[in-house]
Amino acid sequence: MSKQADQPRAGLSQDVLNSLADGVFTVDRDLRITSFNRAAEAITGYSRDEVLGRPCRSIFSSTACGAYCPVREALASGRPVINREFDIRHKNGRKIPVSISASVLRDADGNIVGAVETVRDLSGIGEMKRDIRTRYAFEGMLSRSDKMRSLFDVLPDIAASDATVLIQGESGTGKELVARAIHNLSPRRDKPLVTVNCGALPEQLLESEIFGSRRGAYTGAVENRPGRLEMAEGGTLFLDEIGDLPLPLQVKLLRVLENREYQPLGARQPQKADVRFVTATHRNIARMVDEGSFRRDLYFRINVVSLCLPPLRERPEDIPLLIDYFLDRLNLQYGKKIRGLAPSVLQLLLDYDYPGNVRELLNLLEQMVILGRSGELGPEHLPREFEVRLAGRAPLARSSRMPDRDRLLGILQRNHGNRRKTADELGVDRTTLWRWMKRYNLLHSC
Numbered sequence: 431m432s433k434q435a436d437q438p439r440a441g442l443s444q445d446v447l448n449s450l451a452d453g454v455f456t457v458d459r460d461l462r463i464t465s466f467n468r469a470a471e472a473i474t475g476y477s478r479d480e481v482l483g484r485p486c487r488s489i490f491s492s493t494a495c496g497a498y499c500p501v502r503e504a505l506a507s508g509r510p511v512i513n514r515e516f517d518i519r520h521k522n523g524r525k526i527p528v529s530i531s532a533s534v535l536r537d538a539d540g541n542i543v544g545a546v547e548t549v550r551d552l553s554g555i556g557e558m559k560r561d562i563r564t565r566y567a568f569e570g571m572l573s574r575s576d577k578m579r580s581l582f583d584v585l586p587d588i589a590a591s592d593a594t595v596l597i598q599g600e601s602g603t604g605k606e607l608v609a610r611a612i613h614n615l616s617p618r619r620d621k622p623l624v625t626v627n628c629g630a631l632p633e634q635l636l637e638s639e640i641f642g643s644r645r646g647a648y649t650g651a652v653e654n655r656p657g658r659l660e661m662a663e664g665g666t667l668f669l670d671e672i673g674d675l676p677l678p679l680q681v682k683l684l685r686v687l688e689n690r691e692y693q694p695l696g697a698r699q700p701q702k703a704d705v706r707f708v709t710a711t712h713r714n715i716a717r718m719v720d721e722g723s724f725r726r727d728l729y730f731r732i733n734v735v736s737l738c739l740p741p742l743r744e745r746p747e748d749i750p751l752l753i754d755y756f757l758d759r760l761n762l763q764y765g766k767k768i769r770g771l772a773p774s775v776l777q778l779l780l781d782y783d784y785p786g787n788v789r790e791l792l793n794l795l796e797q798m799v800i801l802g803r804s805g806e807l808g809p810e811h812l813p814r815e816f817e818v819r820l821a822g823r824a825p826l827a828r829s830s831r832m833p834d835r836d837r838l839l840g841i842l843q844r845n846h847g848n849r850r851k852t853a854d855e856l857g858v859d860r861t862t863l864w865r866w867m868k869r870y871n872l873l874h875s876c
């Protein structure tokens with residue numbers, strides 16, 4: 431290879447190139463390699479002498495070669511191509527995941543004379559990620575927060591006991607995942623885990639859904655229908671949104687918890703129930719007891735073991751961990767190669783207060799991944815509603831705690847629906863108040 435080909439152009443000295451941790455090489459307009467730094471030698475297994483003057487395609491045999499070649503794209507458009515993820519082949523045949531960026535090189539007169547490509551080896555990052563994941567993962571949940579980690583620590587013992595559990599926490603904090611973990615860690619793991627959402631059905635339907643019905647129990651009941659309790663026999667019944675259970679059904683459930691037997695609708699004989707109960711609610715159930723909308727005796731029965739999941743805004747250390755985990759999952763799901771978030775977007779997501787908790791973070795990332803292709807997700811990938819939510823974000827929005835629905839409604843009513851006065855009284859800006867009202871479906875009632 432001629433000495434000339436080894437001269438990096440446009441002021442790139444070989445010493446500077448060799449000092450870089452990323453692989454860097456340059457090509458001329460025919461895509462023949464004109465310089466190759468040490469990191470590129472380490473990543474590809476080829477020495478500089480072996481590659482100089484050869485078409486880069488013959489060295490990299492990458493998934494990027496061909497229509498998606500970043501160098502070709504940069505040469506054609508004159509614009510840089512940033513962080514595209516591909517696999518290249520090491521000289522020994524091993525596949526290596528890399529992130530590639532490319533931009534054109536110009537001579538002193540501004541003419542394009544070739545391109546420079548940087549190659550970052552991602553295989554180490556994969557291992558690091560795996561280590562972090564394993565360290566902070568528990569039964570499909572990820573967390574590095576002390577509160578959550580202490581909860582993970584006690585879950586196996588709680589699961590081993592047959593005690594009834596009440597899981598409390600705002601919507602989207604992972605209550606269902608915890609219920610699942612309790613079942614999976616319990617001696618009942620080979621029997622079914624059956625879920626009932628107590629807020630999803632009107633009272634009568636809910637009653638037959640949980641307790642089942644016998645033929646002739648009501649008009650149209652032409653056959654015996656097993657209830658969820660029966661389906662969960664030997665296993666676990668997860669009563670989600672237990673705070674929404676109507677009072678008459680609370681009495682019925684109390685009897686099951688006390689006597690381990692129940693009566694399906696229209697049945698003459700009680701039926702035995704060998705079921706473990708796990709319950710969850712996002713409501714302040716102790717207050718409901720004080721207000722008389724939830725039976726105190728049932729509360730004591732379900733509250734044998736009580737777990738409380740902190741909202742995401744109280745464990746910001748989980749946000750980057752979850753982002754990373756969800757991005758990998760979403761990349762697989764949508765066949766994308768998103769590497770991460772631009773620092774400005776990450777900062778926004780770290781500062782946000784997540785009224786919808788982990789579910790909201792997941793939904794947000796899903797919308798962004800759908801809009802993106804590869805490389806980093808930037809502000810342009812943020813969905814419009816999120817920008818609207820951020821628009822009025824005052825510094826206090828993060829620290830202010832959302833009141834429960836009844837308290838918010840009470841303050842609004844006292845202020846005759848005046849949002850400015852209500853926001854002032856709560857110490858938040860009007861956008862935060864609007865968001866809370868929207869969440870509680872109060873926008874049209876006040």
Ligand SMILES: Nc1ncnc2c1ncn2[C@@H]1O[C@H](COP(=O)(O)OP(=O)(O)OP(=O)(O)O)[C@@H](O)[C@H]1O
Nearest residue numbers: 570571572600601602603604605606607712788789
């Ligand atoms: N610690 C976590 N690690 C990974 N994923 C999580 C974690 N917490 C929650 N998620 C995910 O967030 C979403 C919401 O979780 P989940 O349904 O368990 O919340 P929830 O508290 O039961 O919500 P709701 O009260 O609205 O029913 C799910 O997709 C769940 O997989």
